[in-house]
Amino acid sequence: MRIGVVFPQTEIGARVEDVRAYALRVEELGFAHVLAYDHVLGADPEVHAPWAGPYNLYTTFHEPFVTFGYLAAITSLELVTGVIILPQRQTALVAKQAAEVDLLTNGSFRLGVGLGWNAVEYDALGKTFTNRGARMDEQIVLLRRLWTEASVTHDGTFETVTGAGLAPLPKQQPIPIWIGAQSNRAYQRVGRLADGWFPQVTPGPKLDEARAVVAEAAQAAGRDPDALGMEGRVSWSDAGVEKLVEQVGRWRDAGATHVSVNTMNAGLGPVGGHLDALETVADALQPFRTT
DSSP states (O other): OEEEEEOOHHHHOSOHHHHHHHHHHHHHTTOOEEEEOOOSOOOOTTTTOSOOOSOOTTSOOOOHHHHHHHHHHHOOOEEEEEEEEGGGSOHHHHHHHHHHHHHHTTSOEEEEEEOOSOHHHHHHTTOOSTTHHHHHHHHHHHHHHHHHOSSEEEEOSSOEEEEEOOSSOOSSSSOOEEEEEOSHHHHHHHHHHOSEEEESSOTTHHHHHHHHHHHHHHHHTTOOGGGOEEEEEEEOOTTOHHHHHHHHHHHHHTTOSEEEEEOTTSSOOSHHHHHHHHHHHHTTTGGGOOO
């Protein structure tokens, strides 16, 4: 498996020195990639009470594409969005931003996409929340065309492009698209459209059920389900490195091609605490790593 880390969006803070130190040390420790979550805006819980979302307007989020432009200049890590909330963004602009990151990383980029859950954010970005699944299906098809064709004309249900294209095109044609999934409809979308996926369940019966839905949808679309990548996520906790290693082993046994180590929400404080935890697990995870 390729083992990476989850960029600690909510805890790394705003200092560029900390972002730089984090990325450089992650690479030194031998991790393969950095995966970043995405939120453009946070909701004010007083205005939107009762607010039950995991994030609000006080939760920090670095914008992934801009951050990746910076990281591409200082590391050779694979950069992964996990996930960009695609239907709340303009498709052509996402295509352009992703193509630029792909060029800057010399083709070491995966575009993870998902639907999101925050209607407040959708409203602020001028996008409809209720039809986001159908729109993302069309967006994925259009993204691949924009990355591989010099001139694109697309007259779809939600998207229109007339004789236009990106220049320069990305190094990867097309850039791999991975989907975050936690419902049957999302699993079907993975099988039909994705290059890989981020399950939101842990190894066990629920993952087995999800993989069966993905495989059935892939086969119905004339695709090989065994060609799809799968990235699991494990979290640092007080249980220590032994528990984390056991969880990575379960993902390996479940057929994961990638795993990310998440250090957020573990009470690690500033960036140094996150790096200390990653240093602790780096050697322990060596037997699981492939290049």
